[in-house]
Amino acid sequence: MDLQTKLASEPFSDTEKAVVEFFIQHFDSVVDMTTLEVAKRTFTSNASVVRVCQKLGYKGFNDFKLKYLTEQKKDSQQVGKPDANFPIQSGDDVRTMAANIATLKEAAIAETKSLLDYGQLAKVIDLLEKAETINVYCTHSTIAHAKEFQYHCMRINKRVIVASGPGEQDYYASRSSEENLAILLSYTGETRETIGDARLCRYGGTKTISITSFGQNSLSEVCDYNFFIPPWEKYYSKIGQFASSAGFSYILDLFYSGIFEKDYLANYEYMLEHTARLGMVQINRKMADF
Structure with a gap:
């Protein structure tokens, strides 16, 4: 289960939800922030930030960020998962679009599995x-x-x-x-x-x-x-x-x-039988057109 999925999985209070939403919306910049900076940006407290991290199974905010870094490294080794909301950007060529959509769908199936x-x-x-x-x-x-x-x-x-x-x-x-x-x-x-x-x-x-x-x-x-x-x-x-x-x-x-x-076996035979019947119907229709 990736970190963003885990963030969406736990029960949080309204105050804690503000922190979780901030983590999700600012995933790329959280790693460079302090507990105090996150608390100020979310109008919460240091304790709320730490409590969210602990509910997710980490000792505190620094431990949470370490997990994030590990996840980022793993993603980069796997060519990276495109942004699910904007997997293509203005100016992308067809090769980039083809690669990003394929990578995103593969990642989504793997996560669903x-x-x-x-x-x-x-x-x-x-x-x-x-x-x-x-x-x-x-x-x-x-x-x-x-x-x-x-x-x-x-x-x-x-x-x-x-x-x-x-x-x-x-x-x-x-x-x-x-x-x-x-x-x-x-x-x-x-x-x-x-x-x-x-x-x-x-x-x-x-x-x-x-x-x-x-x-x-x-x-x-x-x-x-x-x-x-x-x-x-x-x-x-x-x-x-x-x-x-x-x-x-x-x-x-x-x-x-x-x-x-x-x-x-029964399902396969039924499918073949009715596919053959459908084929005969289509042939008869074509012949009727002549």
Whole structure:
């Protein structure tokens, strides 16, 4: 787990959150600052700064900075992780852009993998395989990942319903039962409609699975199982969702792969049979055009 992910993972008071936010926003300059300078910049106290560092498992601010230096050295040895919010800059040539986006996505997947609970993953795959219907609740920013998961599952005759609009989400959530399984996608974990749908699903006896950014949030608190992606992106000031997109896709790909593996030969044969049928339909359509 990288240091920025760890910063987002611990419970802090409102005063301590100011220090944490400063650490995250000024990651590059913190190493050259003193405890007093951080306290002044955050309108807190030396004790608050030290307390944050201790909650993160360090002896104090100097020990925290030492960890930061270690992390920076590790990053530089790995060519460095681009800024998740601005992985490209004005004037970048195509080679630089290609390298930065690839490096960022690789880093995001590696970090998502490090946050996995394999015991929980195996249990959730069992539930997914046995569920009569899987409902995916998402917003416009995550619908592409949900649709891709739905398409994969469709090819092995697994029923997946994607609900993306508030009315549509509420409709399915209010009718959800023990025969359903719900996957809820929200980067912030604070999407009001998604949290409400999670509660509705649980009320109907449906097991709920969240995919959200790492740390404390409302969605993970109300779901039965939680899978996390790196909290590297700012909500507004970013040029794209490159890191979170990689995280969402990776976890949903794991879910699909797990379902497929449960009955590998039968799923493969079904996929081949229906791919062949689709091919015949396309051939017949082309012939009809002549």
